[in-house]
Structure formats: structure tokens, C-alpha cells
Amino acid sequence: MKKYLLPSIKLTILLVVLLGGLYPLLLAGIAKLAPGKGDGVTVMHNGKVVGFEQIGQKFTQDKYFWSRPSAVDYNAAGSGGSNKSANNPDYLKVVQERIDTFLVHNPDVKKSEIPAELVTASASGLDPHLSPVAAYIQVARIAKARGIPADKLKQLIADNTKAPVLGMFGTPTVNVLKLNVALDELK
Amino acid sequence: MNTEILGVIATYGLTLLLAWPLARYFVKVFRGDKVWSDFMSPLERLFFKFSGINPKEEMDWKQHMKALLTINLVWFVYAFFALFFQDKLPLNPDGNPGQSADLAFNSAISFLVNCNLQHYSGETGVTYFTQLFVLAFLQFVSAATGIAALIVVFKAFKEKTVTKLGNFWEIFLKTTTRILLPFSLLIAIILIFNGTPASFAGKASVVTLQGDTMNVSRGPAAGFIAIKHLGTNGGGWFGANSAHPFENPNYVGYITEMVAQVVIPIAMVFALGMFIQRRKFANVIFGIMTIGMICLLIPTMQAEMSGNPALAHMGVQQLTGSMEGKEVRFGPAGTGYWSTVTTIISTGSICGFHDSMMPMTGLMQLLGMMLNCLYGGCGVGILNYYIYVIIAVFISGLMVGRTPEFMGHKLEAREVKIAALITLLSPFLILAGTAIACFVLVHYPNADWAMKPSAWLNNPGYHGFSEMLYEMTSSNANNGSGFEGLGDGNVFWNVSTGFVLILGRYLPIIGPVAIAGIMGSKKYIPESAGTLRTDSITFGGMTFAVIVILTALSYFPALALGPIAEYFSLYK
Numbered sequence: 001m002k003k004y005l006l007p008s009i010k011l012t013i014l015l016v017v018l019l020g021g022l023y024p025l026l027l028a029g030i031a032k033l034a035p036g037k038g039d040g041v042t043v044m045h046n047g048k049v050v051g052f053e054q055i056g057q058k059f060t061q062d063k064y065f066w067s068r069p070s071a072v073d074y075n076a077a078g079s080g081g082s083n084k085s086a087n088n089p090d091y092l093k094v095v096q097e098r099i100d101t102f103l104v105h106n107p108d109v110k111k112s113e114i115p116a117e118l119v120t121a122s123a124s125g126l127d128p129h130l131s132p133v134a135a136y137i138q139v140a141r142i143a144k145a146r147g148i149p150a151d152k153l154k155q156l157i158a159d160n161t162k163a164p165v166l167g168m169f170g171t172p173t174v175n176v177l178k179l180n181v182a183l184d185e186l187k
Numbered sequence: 188m189n190t191e192i193l194g195v196i197a198t199y200g201l202t203l204l205l206a207w208p209l210a211r212y213f214v215k216v217f218r219g220d221k222v223w224s225d226f227m228s229p230l231e232r233l234f235f236k237f238s239g240i241n242p243k244e245e246m247d248w249k250q251h252m253k254a255l256l257t258i259n260l261v262w263f264v265y266a267f268f269a270l271f272f273q274d275k276l277p278l279n280p281d282g283n284p285g286q287s288a289d290l291a292f293n294s295a296i297s298f299l300v301n302c303n304l305q306h307y308s309g310e311t312g313v314t315y316f317t318q319l320f321v322l323a324f325l326q327f328v329s330a331a332t333g334i335a336a337l338i339v340v341f342k343a344f345k346e347k348t349v350t351k352l353g354n355f356w357e358i359f360l361k362t363t364t365r366i367l368l369p370f371s372l373l374i375a376i377i378l379i380f381n382g383t384p385a386s387f388a389g390k391a392s393v394v395t396l397q398g399d400t401m402n403v404s405r406g407p408a409a410g411f412i413a414i415k416h417l418g419t420n421g422g423g424w425f426g427a428n429s430a431h432p433f434e435n436p437n438y439v440g441y442i443t444e445m446v447a448q449v450v451i452p453i454a455m456v457f458a459l460g461m462f463i464q465r466r467k468f469a470n471v472i473f474g475i476m477t478i479g480m481i482c483l484l485i486p487t488m489q490a491e492m493s494g495n496p497a498l499a500h501m502g503v504q505q506l507t508g509s510m511e512g513k514e515v516r517f518g519p520a521g522t523g524y525w526s527t528v529t530t531i532i533s534t535g536s537i538c539g540f541h542d543s544m545m546p547m548t549g550l551m552q553l554l555g556m557m558l559n560c561l562y563g564g565c566g567v568g569i570l571n572y573y574i575y576v577i578i579a580v581f582i583s584g585l586m587v588g589r590t591p592e593f594m595g596h597k598l599e600a601r602e603v604k605i606a607a608l609i610t611l612l613s614p615f616l617i618l619a620g621t622a623i624a625c626f627v628l629v630h631y632p633n634a635d636w637a638m639k640p641s642a643w644l645n646n647p648g649y650h651g652f653s654e655m656l657y658e659m660t661s662s663n664a665n666n667g668s669g670f671e672g673l674g675d676g677n678v679f680w681n682v683s684t685g686f687v688l689i690l691g692r693y694l695p696i697i698g699p700v701a702i703a704g705i706m707g708s709k710k711y712i713p714e715s716a717g718t719l720r721t722d723s724i725t726f727g728g729m730t731f732a733v734i735v736i737l738t739a740l741s742y743f744p745a746l747a748l749g750p751i752a753e754y755f756s757l758y759k
Contacts, residue, residue: 007356008258010238012265015363019327020320023368024385024407027375031385031409038379038386040405040433042393050396054382054432055403057395064397068515076403077390078310079427081512083542083672085650087497087757091511099503114503116494120511123430123522123539129515133506169194170438171507171518180396 045181052076056128057177062105063145064183065130065138067176068117069098072125082121095119108140129173132161148186156182191507191520194438195488198524202446202453209450210457216365217338217358217462227364234360242360245351248704251339252697254355255332259299259693262325266295269321270313278316280389281404286312293681293688298325300692301333301564303415303422303535303667304684306676310404310426315387322422323411327371330418330451331362333566336696337455338362340570343707344463344594350708366451367417374413377443382436385409408433416447419564421535421667429525429538430514441517441538445525448534452562455569463594468722472572475727479561479734483551484527490547491519496758512543523548530555533564535667542645542654542670546757549653549670550750556664557613557742558734564665570699572730576721577606577702578737579730583719592718596706609698613663614741616687620659621745625652627679637677645672649756653749658684663691 031038041053051057056067058074067074071082084091098119103111115134135157143150160179164170215222235242246254269276270291274284286294290306294313297304298321307313313322335358342352379385384405391403408424412434415422425431429444456476460469494505508519517525522539529536530552541552555561560571577593581603584591591598627634632641644651654670661668662684669675675684712718720726 004254004257005261007238007240008254008261011234011240011356011360012258012261014234014237015328016265016320016324019363019368020324023372024319024323024410027372027379027385027410028387028407030376031379034379034385036382036384038384038407038409039388040384040391040403041382045396049393051393051401052391052403052433054436055401056432057397057401058399059397061397074401076401078308078404079425079431080308080671081427081430081540081543083540083645083670084511085542085646085672085753086495086509086511086545087753088646088650091646092497092501095498096501099501111502112504116498116503116505117510117515119503120498120509120513122510123512123514123537124425124427124432126427126432127514127516128432131507131515134515164190164194165438165442168190169197170441170521171191171194171516173516177396184396 043177043181045184050181051177053175053178054128056122056126059176059180062141064180065135065142065176066118068127068130069119069121070125070127071121074126076126079124079126081123081125106138106141109137113137128175128177130176132157132172132174135174135179142183152186156186189520191518195520195524198442198445201442202450205446206450206453207457209454210461213366213454213458214461216361217341222365224365224369231360231364235356240356242354242357244354246353246355247350248339248343248352248700251336251352251355252700255336255696256693259332262328263295263299266299266321266325267291270294270317273314273317276314276316278319278387279314281310281314283311283314289678289681290676293685296685296688297667298322298420298422299329300665300688301329301418301420301533301567302662302665302688302692303420304662304669304688305422305667306681308426309424315406318411318424319407323414326411326414326418326420326422327363327367330367330414330420330565331359333564333696334362334366334455335359335566336700337566337569339700340573340703341459341462343703346707347595347711348708352704352707367414371410371413371417374417374443374447375409378412378436378440379409381440382433383409383412383440384433405433412444413447415536416444416534417451419448419452419532419534421529423536429536430540432514435538437516441521444536445528448536449528449532449562451565452532452568455566456562459569465722471722471724471727475731476561476572478731479558480527480531483531483555483561484524487527487548487551488520488523490545491523495545509545512540514539526552527555529668530666531558531561531563532568533559533664533666535661537668540671541657541668542672546750546754549657550746550754552668553657553660553746553750554738556660556666557617557738559613559664560734567665567696571695573699573703574606574609574695575730575734577602578610579726579733580719580721581606582733583726583729587719589717589719592712593706593721595711595714596709597712598706602702602705605698605702609695610737612690612694616663616691617656617659617742618745620662620683620687621656623683624655624659624679628655636679638674640679643674645674649749649753653753656745656749659687662687665692
């Protein structure tokens with residue numbers, strides 16, 4: 001083994017410089033050309049940065065579209081899911097509470113209409129999206145809180161819905177932060 | 188048809204389309220033909236000159252293994268000390284602390300062996316320095332190690348009688364500079380333009396639309412994520428791995444990462460056929476591996492897309508399927524496909540938390556890692572499959588009453604013993620490891636560790652057992668995914684899985700290389716009418732049967748206590 005030790009050490013040093021140093025530096029340089037310049041793409045409102053396009057935020061007020069529940073309370077200094085198993089009794093209790101809370105704030109919605117994503121925690125705890133269904137179900141509440149006609153809100157959701165890739169692959173999504181910014185800017 | 192399912196089909200189809208040309212490229216690189224990446228050769232010559240290596244010096248299989256193990260040892264020492272002292276090293280904008288000795292031991296081994304178990308969280312447990320100069324570095328070189336070992340086996344298959352099997356350093360470095368580095372750059376650039384951060388800026392602080400203050404972790408993540416997939420490593424930059432919206436920003440990102448992680452394992456199977464000029468042999472292997480994957484994939488997608496019966500009982504609607512621990516942009520079908528692929532090929536990255544998936548899915552994930560040879564990790568997947576082939580040849584030989592032969596060489600007692608030991612190693616490590624964990628949990632629930640054993644499990648009952656079984660299985664398979672609810676950041680799990688990782692990595696590399704090396708040096712016997720044809724569909728079916736029977740015999744009792752019992756309690 002002695003014969004191989006010195007070559008191993010020398011080769012390691014060179015590879016650490018190449019793969020650990022030059023490779024990410026080159027990418028950081030290339031990223032300057034990309035949206036967000038490699039720092040993450042931000043969302044602006046009234047001239048101020050109000051968040052990152054990719055990172056979900058907590059919305060608890062009735063006048064905003066709510067994001068999905070989060071196991072890390074949308075603290076993006078970390079990330080993670082609940083890791084609760086399908087029939088863990090504690091978990092099912094939490095889901096029941098979320099259902100009850102949702103029904104109190106959305107009296108026009110029947111329980112059987114609530115999409116599961118609004119009462120289950122996302123994987124990252126930072127899910128920036130809702131499915132269109134989960135956005136439409138909140139329209140009645142927001143229309144009441146803001147005094148905006150429901151049709152206008154539905155149009156807003158439709159405008160902010162991103163179709164699957166090429167219209168065929170994946171899921172349709174609505175970015176909650178961008179939707180809420182558009183909501184605040186609605187005149 | 189459902190756009191989620193179409194997305195899965197398109198992703199797999201794209202992988203196959205890319206794997207074929209990639210395989211041709213691999214073969215050219217390893218045969219030393221002219222290729223577009225020859226512009227790297229001055230750099231390679233410089234590396235060899237500085238390191239005092241003669242890349243033309245041919246090695247036998249033992250010298251290959253000595254070189255491989257020596258450089259791996261150097262990496263381990265380097266990684267351990269860097270992680271332990273990371274708080275004193277530069278590039279730590281978030282002020283994260285050094286790792287404890289047992290955690291640094293586990294993290295160093297885990298990345299060294301291509302597993303990436305990660306008993307820490309990326310945002311708080313490591314610095315930019317250790318992420319880049321230690322972990323990403325290891326993600327490159329551990330994948331190159333696996334491929335280099337496989338190429339030795341290729342060379343032994345190719346020649347009639349051979350002892351000299353190329354130069355380890357040359358194969359290893361070329362794998363890095365010609366395959367991993369250029370394609371990682373390409374993948375990283377795609378991710379960057381879809382929103383993944385790549386700058387060295389630390390945490391951002393913003394006031395949200397609603398008026399809360401929010402900190403957002405960032406960093407030079409794109410390059411790390413590219414090699415994490417291309418090298419079937421799986422360790423994430425962020426704690427939530429590829430579920431994190433920076434790490435996997437949208438469906439284009441999903442397709443990119445999904446293709447990246449499985450394209451080399453599939454291309455390697457095609458490359459095998461091209462390199463040794465036995466295409467039919469490789470095509471049969473590819474067919475068996477694909478059938479195996481589909482057997483795991485269909486129950487997974489079915490279970491995830493039908494949703495959680497416990498939630499259905501509560502009266503909410505699950506339009507697309509089970510959404511706990513999943514992201515809207517991937518959906519249950521896409522997340523199910525990812526979970527199958529990541530467990531069969533030893534990547535272990537996730538885009539939805541396995542702990543929260545349905546019991547049937549958990550069963551399929553465990554099986555994927557127990558088999559560990561359906562495509563499999565970079566290089567090592569085929570090595571694992573090769574062991575099953577040897578067992579199948581041996582059993583077939585017994586059935587027809589002839590001395591078994593493989594690739595024109597007699598298969599004798601020594602080779603079969605090695606194969607049998609490697610086959611027994613996995614169930615031994617997984618089951619003994621899980622048994623010890625259960626023993627500690629039951630008899631020493633209040634042991635005074637950073638986390639008491641009584642607090643390990645995040646879920647009660649059968650699923651709690653599955654969490655421990657999964658951790659040991661993932662370590663042995665060098666997979667790196669987890670039922671992440673398990674409290675694994677403490678001395679018991681760090682040390683126990685650390686040893687499972689080492690044994691589960693190096694023995695299944697040395698074993699197949701030794702068998703190929705020994706057999707390659709034997710006298711060549713030309714094929715005759717009496718030779719067992721190993722490239723027939725019948726023999727493929729035989730290998731499949733061997734795999735199924737060995738796995739069922741080894742693991743059924745443990746699986747019955749975990750996911751199977753959970754299944755029947757959920758769907759009663």
C-alpha cells in the first residue's frame with residue numbers, strides 16, 4: 001500500500017482544488033447571467049423585496065390565499081417534513097384540527113371539498129405552490145374579506161396558474177406568493 | 188391520460204434516449220479512442236506528472252484494489268478532520284459549528300462510500316467549505332471509484348486470458364474528467380437557469396408580504412446537486428434534499444435530476460454489451476433490471492395515487508393522491524417514481540419524505556435497496572448483479588451436472604464461495620444491525636446519549652420498527668435515503684451505521700472484482716454445444732428467480748414485522 005500512498009495524497013490535493021474549488025466558482029460565474037444572479041429569484045412589491053419566488057411563505061390572514069401547512073413553520077433557515085406515518089394517531093389528530101380550522105375560516109366550503117394538500121404538511125415545509133383546486137376553494141373567503149367579486153379572483157388564479165410542462169407533463173401549479181402579491185396589487 | 192403519469196413516462200423515455208449515446212461515449216473513453224473530451228488530456232497529464240503516476244503501467248486486480256483502498260483511506264482521513272474542524276475553516280457565513288467526533292465519522296464515511304446518509308441538516312450542520320471541498324469532492328470521487336472498479340471487471344470479461352487489467356489511476360481520473368465533471372456542469376447550468384442558487388451569499392433576511400421576518404438559507408448549491416445525482420450519491424445541499432424548492436425548483440428541474448441520477452447506471456449496462464461485444468448478454472440484463480423496476484414501481488404509484496385511507500375516512504378529498512410529505516409541483520405520481528428510482532440505484536435523494544408514504548410504498552423502497560442491483564449505483568449496481576449471475580450460473584451448473592462456466596472460464600469453488608459470502612453479507616448486516624437497534628431501544632431506553640433511545644422513533648407501532656429497518660438497509664445499500672423521522676443524529680446510529688456503511692461498500696466491490704480477476708486469469712474454454720448460454724432469456728429468468736428467492740428468504744420475516752403489518756393495519 002505504501003507505493004500508492006504518495007500518489008494518492010498528491011492526486012487528492014489536485015482533485016480537491018479542481019472539483020471543490022474551480023467547479024463551483026465557474027458555476028457561480030455562469031450564474032451571474034441567470035435570473036436572480038445565482039442568489040435566488042426574488043419577488044418585489046411596492047419596490048421592496050417581499051420574498052423568494054421559490055420559497056413558500058406563511059399566510060394566516062383571511063385576506064390572503066393560504067399556503068400549505070408546514071412542519072418547519074416556513075422558517076427557511078431550515079427545511080423538512082413532518083415524517084409522520086399514514087396512520088399515526090397523533091398525526092391524524094393534527095390533520096383533524098387543520099380541517100376544523102379551515103372549516104371555521106371558510107364556512108362556505110363543505111368538508112368533502114377540502115383538497116388534502118391544504119391539511120397535510122409539504123415535504124420541504126417551504127412548498128411555494130398550491131394546485132389550482134386548492135386556490136379556488138379559498139375564493140369565497142377572500143372575496144368576503146376583501147369585498148372583491150369572486151369572478152375577479154377566479155380570473156386572477158387562472159392568470160397565475162402555470163400549466164404542466166408543454167401542457168402534458170407534471171402538475172399544474174399556482175405560486176402562492178405571486179398570487180398574493182397580484183391580489184394586493186389588484187385595483 | 189393523467190399529466191402526472193405522462194410526466195413519469197416521458198422522464199423515463201428521455202433517460203433511455205440519452206443512455207444509448209452516453210454508453211457509446213463511455214466505451215470510447217475507456218477503450219482510449221478519440222473523443223470530443225480529449226481537450227482534457229493535457230490536464231490529466233499534468234495531474235499524473237505532479238502525482239508521480241505512470242498511467243500506462245498495467246495492474247492486476249489486486250493492485251487495482253490496493254490503489255483503490257489507499258486513496259479511499261486518504262479521503263476518509265481528510266474528510267473526518269475537515270468536518271470536525273469546520274468551524275475554524277473559512278467559508279462559513281452562517282457561523283455553523285464543527286461536527287462532533289461520531290457525527291464527523293459517520294458523515295465522512297457516508298460520503299466516502301457514495302451513501303450520503305446525512306445525520307445532520309445541510310443548513311446548519313456543515314459549512315460552505317465542507318459542502319464544497321469535502322462533500323461535493325467526495326460525491327465526484329466516490330462515484331468514479333465505483334465506475335473504476337466496474338471497468339476492471341469489464342476488462343476481465345473482454346479478454347480470453349488476462350491478468351493485466353489497465354491502470355486504476357487512469358480509469359479513475361478519466362471517469363472524473365471525461366464523464367462526471369463535464370456532465371455535472373451541464374446539469375448544474377440547467378438547474379441554475381431554473382432558479383437554483385449558485386452564489387456564495389449566505390442567508391438572506393426578508394420581511395414577507397404578511398409582515399413576518401424570514402431567513403432563507405442559500406449557497407453555491409447547483410453544482411453540488413448536479414453531482415449528487417449524476418454520481419448516484421443523493422446527499423442534499425439543504426435538509427429537505429430535492430424536495431427543497433431551491434434544490435429542485437420546478438418540473439423541468441425534476442426531469443433533469445431524475446434523468447441525471449439514473450442515466451449512468453442504465454448507460455453502464457449498455458456499455459457492458461458494447462465493451463465486451465456481447466450485446467445480447469447486456470440486453471437481457473437490461474430487460475431483467477427493467478422488469479424488476481416495474482414490479483416495484485407499479486404498486487408504489489398505485490398506493491400513492493390512491494391516497495391515504497385514514498384521511499379518506501376523515502372526509503377530505505385526495506384528488507391526486509396522498510400529499511403528506513409531498514410537494515405540489517411533483518405530485519404523488521412523480522414522487523412515487525422518484526422514490527422507486529432513488530432506492531433501486533442507491534442515490535437516496537428524495538423529492539418527498541419516505542417516512543410519510545403509504546406502507547406499500549415503504550415495502551417497495553426497502554425491497555429496492557435490499558436488491559440494490561436493478562440498474563444500481565454508479566458502477567456498483569452491475570457488480571451486485573454480477574454476484575447474482577455467478578450464483579445463477581452455479582445453480583444452473585448443478586442442475587445440469589456440469590462444471591459451470593461463465594464468459595469462457597470455469598467457475599470453481601473459490602469464486603462461488605466469494606459470491607456466497609457477499610450474498611450473505613447484506614442480510615447479515617441489515618438484520619443484525621436492526622436487531623441490535625431494537626435490543627438497545629427495548630433494554631436501554633434511557634441511555635444517556637444526545638438523544639435517548641426512547642425518543643428515537645417518530646412514529647409508533649410497526650412503522651417505528653420500519654424506521655430502524657430502513658436506516659440499516661439504507662446504510663448497507665449505501666443508499667442514503669431514510670425514514671427521516673428516526674432520531675439518527677446520535678452516537679449509536681452514527682457509529683453503527685458507520686460500520687455497516689464500510690462493510691456494505693468495500694466487500695461488495697472487492698468480491699466481484701476478485702471473482703472477475705481470478706476467472707480472467709484462467710485458461711479460456713471456447714464455447715461448445717454443451718456450454719450454458721448466459722445471454723439467453725431463459726438464463727435471464729433464472730437470474731431473476733435467484734434474486735427473488737434469495738431476497739424473499741432473507742428478508743420476509745423482517746418485512747412482515749414492518750411495512751406488511753402496517754399495511755394490514757391501515758387497510759383493515
